[in-house]
Amino acid sequence: MIIAIDGPAASGKSTAARALAKRLGLTFLDTGAMYRAVTLVIIDRGIDPNDEFSCQTVANSIRLEFDEEGKILIGGMPGEPAIRGPEVTRHVSEVSAHSGVRRALVRLQRKIADESVAAGGGVVAEGRDTTSVVFPTADLKVFLVASPRVRAERRATEEGAPERAAEYEKDLQRRDDFDSSREDSPLTETRDAVRVDTDRLSPDEVLEELCELARVRA
Ligand code: C5P
Numbered sequence: 001m002i003i004a005i006d007g008p009a010a011s012g013k014s015t016a017a018r019a020l021a022k023r024l025g026l027t028f029l030d031t032g033a034m035y036r037a038v039t040l041v042i043i044d045r046g047i048d049p050n051d052e053f054s055c056q057t058v059a060n061s062i063r064l065e066f067d068e069e070g071k072i073l074i075g076g077m078p079g080e081p082a083i084r085g086p087e088v089t090r091h092v093s094e095v096s097a098h099s100g101v102r103r104a105l106v107r108l109q110r111k112i113a114d115e116s117v118a119a120g121g122g123v124v125a126e127g128r129d130t131t132s133v134v135f136p137t138a139d140l141k142v143f144l145v146a147s148p149r150v151r152a153e154r155r156a157t158e159e160g161a162p163e164r165a166a167e168y169e170k171d172l173q174r175r176d177d178f179d180s181s182r183e184d185s186p187l188t189e190t191r192d193a194v195r196v197d198t199d200r201l202s203p204d205e206v207l208e209e210l211c212e213l214a215r216v217r218a
Contacts, residue, residue, distance in 0.1 A: 001024075001026065001117075001121075001122035001140075001214075002113055002117070002122055002123055002125070002135050002137075002140075003017075003020065003026070003123070003124045003125070003138060003140045003141075003142070003214060004125050004130035004131040004135045004138040004140070004141050004142070005017045005020075005124065005125070005126040005130065005131075005141075005142045005144060005210075006126070006128060006129070006130055006131040006132070006143050006144070006189070006190075006193065007128075007142075007143050007144035008145065008151070008172070008176045008179075009151065009155075009172045009175045009179075010146075010151040010152070010154055010155040010168075010172055011144040011145055011146050011151060012144055012146060012154070012198045012203065012206060013032075013126040013127070013144055014030060014126055015203050015206075016126075016142075016144060016198075016203070016206045016207060016210055017029075017030070017124045017125070017126035018124075019203065019207045020207060020211065020214065021123070023207065024122075024124070024211075024214060025121065026116070026121055026122045026123055026124050027066075027070070027116045027121060027123045027124070028070035028123070028124055028126075029066070029070075029109060029112055029113065029123045029124065029126070030070060030072065030126060030127070031105070031109055031125060031126065031127030031128075031130060031134070032092075032126070032127050032128075033071075033079065033083060034064055034105045034108070034109070035092055035095065035101070035105065036072075036079070036088050036089075036092050037062070037072050037074045037079045038055070038058055038059045038064075038095055038096075038101060038105070039083075039088045039091050039092045039095045039096075040074070040079065040082055040083050040085075040088050041058050041062055041074065042054070042055055042058055042091070042095060043087055043088065043091065045058070049091040049094040049095050050094060052098045052099075052100060052101075053100070055095050055098050055100070055101050056098060056100025056101055056104065059100065059101040059104035059105060060100075060104045062074060063075050063076065064105075064108060066112070089171070089175075092175075093175050093178040093179055093182075094178075096179075097178070097182040097183075097184065098184075099184045102129075102184055102185055106129075106133065106134050109125065109130075109134050110134065110135075113135065122139075125138075128179055128185070129185035129186075129187070131143065131190045131193050132185065132188050132190050133185045139217065140194070140213055140214055140217045141190060141192055141193035141194065142193060142194050142195075142196055142210060142213065143190070143193040143195045144196050144198055144206075145195060145198070146197065146198045146199050147199055149165070149169060150198075150199050151172055152165045152166070152168040152172055153165045153168075155168045155172065156168045194213055194217070196209055196213075
């Protein structure tokens with residue numbers, strides 16, 4: 001079974017996908033963590049995030065895996081929490097706009113899913129092109145949305161700085177605009193995705209709604 005969960009930044013994709021994967025006994029595939037991992041290595045090596053060739057070379061050469069909890073490993077080493085740092089967040093959209101980077105990571109995402117399905121399981125994949133490009137024939141596609149203000153408040157609270165919600169809103173808007181307008185695999189809501197608005201839902205309520213969709217649709 002393949003379930004793909006898409007949506008804009010901080011719409012609750014990761015929390016929902018991780019919880020759903022656990023509930024259904026499937027592999028959680030955090031595709032955003034993969035783009036963040038490539039960006040972290042690029043920054044560490046002093047590479048210009050706009051240098052497509054070098055970014056693509058990094059994406060093709062580093063070893064990315066996930067541990068049993070679904071946390072990313074870069075060359076066998078934990079990528080968290082460094083991949084969530086402000087510098088990575090600032091540059092990740094530029095790096096993930098490069099087609100060569102996307103090709104390398106999409107290949108790996110499909111390989112992880114194929115292996116999981118072959119072993120009798122499946123994946124819950126989350127990320128901005130999982131419903132449109134990576135898994136176009138997924139058994140269930142969900143597009144999570146929430147208003148910019150609610151998303152910013154959630155992200156600011158998560159980071160322990162609720163008073164900075166307005167600042168986070170600007171950053172989320174900037175990433176959404178960039179991700180929606182890029183040429184390769186822009187953020188799009190596919191016609192066959194089920195839209196779930198999480199503005200007034202708690203994480204548990206989102207999980208229950210997704211479980212119900214999985215039961216009916218997948
Ligand atoms: O989901 P997260 O916020 O960690 O993703 C970070 C960035 O990675 C996004 O803003 C987007 O630029 C990129 N990304 C992507 N395609 C995906 C997942 C993430 O381009 N499937």
